[in-house]
Amino acid sequence: MTDKSETINKTFNQLSKIVSQFKPNASIADIRPYGSGNINNTFLVTLDHQPPFIMQCLNTKVFCQPELVMDNICVLSDYVSQRLQQFDLPSKRRWLIPQVLFTKDQRHHHLTKDGFFWRAISFIDNSQSFDTIQDLNHAQEIGYGLGMFHSLLNNLSPKQLADTLEGFHITPRYLKHYQQVLETLETSNIKTSPEINYCLQFISDRPNLPHILENAKELGKLKLRPIHGDPKINNIMIDCSTQQAVAMIDLDTVKPGLIHYDIGDCLRSGCNPLGEETADWSQVTFDPKLAEAMLSGYLTIAEDFLTENDYQYIYDSIRLLAFELGLRFFTDYLAGNVYFKVSHDEHNLARALVQFKLTESIEQQEVIIKQIIANLR
Numbered sequence: 001m002t003d004k005s006e007t008i009n010k011t012f013n014q015l016s017k018i019v020s021q022f023k024p025n026a027s028i029a030d031i032r033p034y035g036s037g038n039i040n041n042t043f044l045v046t047l048d049h050q051p052p053f054i055m056q057c058l059n060t061k062v063f064c065q066p067e068l069v070m071d072n073i074c075v076l077s078d079y080v081s082q083r084l085q086q087f088d089l090p091s092k093r094r095w096l097i098p099q100v101l102f103t104k105d106q107r108h109h110h111l112t113k114d115g116f117f118w119r120a121i122s123f124i125d126n127s128q129s130f131d132t133i134q135d136l137n138h139a140q141e142i143g144y145g146l147g148m149f150h151s152l153l154n155n156l157s158p159k160q161l162a163d164t165l166e167g168f169h170i171t172p173r174y175l176k177h178y179q180q181v182l183e184t185l186e187t188s189n190i191k192t193s194p195e196i197n198y199c200l201q202f203i204s205d206r207p208n209l210p211h212i213l214e215n216a217k218e219l220g221k222l223k224l225r226p227i228h229g230d231p232k233i234n235n236i237m238i239d240c241s242t243q244q245a246v247a248m249i250d251l252d253t254v255k256p257g258l259i260h261y262d263i264g265d266c267l268r269s270g271c272n273p274l275g276e277e278t279a280d281w282s283q284v285t286f287d288p289k290l291a292e293a294m295l296s297g298y299l300t301i302a303e304d305f306l307t308e309n310d311y312q313y314i315y316d317s318i319r320l321l322a323f324e325l326g327l328r329f330f331t332d333y334l335a336g337n338v339y340f341k342v343s344h345d346e347h348n349l350a351r352a353l354v355q356f357k358l359t360e361s362i363e364q365q366e367v368i369i370k371q372i373i374a375n376l377r
Helices: 003-022 067-088 136-153 170-182 195-205 207-217 259-270 288-302 310-313 314-335 347-364 365-374
Strands: 027-033 041-047 051-057 118-123 226-227 236-239 245-248 256-257
Touching: 003 027, 003 041, 003 051, 003 118, 027 245, 067 118, 067 136, 136 226, 136 236, 136 245, 136 259, 136 288, 170 314, 195 314, 195 347, 207 314, 226 259, 256 259, 259 288, 259 314, 288 365, 310 314, 314 347, 314 365, 347 365
Parallel strands: none
Antiparallel strands: 027 041, 041 051, 051 118, 226 256, 236 245
């Protein structure tokens, strides 16, 4: 037997022991890596005569309170499961919520002797996800999926969820961190280039932008609600048969927040056709046609619970979330690339340029975007 075969068999045996904690009497047909996530180690477990499920080893360096993460997911899935029983879904649509599988001693996770934190979650069958928008119909379904998620949770008190990522999407905190990093760097230690100067000036020219949503919250114009926290395109599952949104997955970032964080982040990521990692940052634009399709899908559901103030801050959320990510990338570049994974020294600078150029494009199309929002109401 080759070393590779021995390694595969050893890994399979180790994973089988974890599976047995959640499915003690199951016959395992297959265990294989699943998805493209770079935070948790994820496996698809196929069983004989039982539905498959997802098994993950959580990265506890990122999620330092994994028990609270799982508590949130359990609260969420239980609440949504009950809501779906009374929810009037449109004809020929289905909506699923991932369910937590409990261990044989009724825990929502299994902690191995060597300290690894494992959990198991139901698999969303006959569905797939995409890393980029495929067409306008797909864009509309992405918006619909986020709208359905928010609608189902609208009446869940945010107090029932732990804030497992304190400070996440609180842009003034990111600005403060940026300013602290600048203060620790002597002017002579900051490299000079047209790109760096562009970023420095871009942030300096927008002193009030980081505070716009938090100020609205403090004034009572926007309220805390349950949010997904990471509504990127590939976290919305699409039914393989109907091409309709069927579920939101990757619920680790669920927490109390402003739904505008989700709205802004979803459109920021979905309406940039060149993507976040493009090298041609000067050509980055915000596509209003994609935005219109996504907002159309979202407002199909969200119009039932959005307030007048919610509508007023949709444009600001799109602009802010692009700026926020650019600010975070640029700060990390100045700090020496200590947070985001990079493939080269200038990677976070390049990422920041993409987001700032996207912000610029959003600002240039402010009238168009606001008109789209008004027309969809």
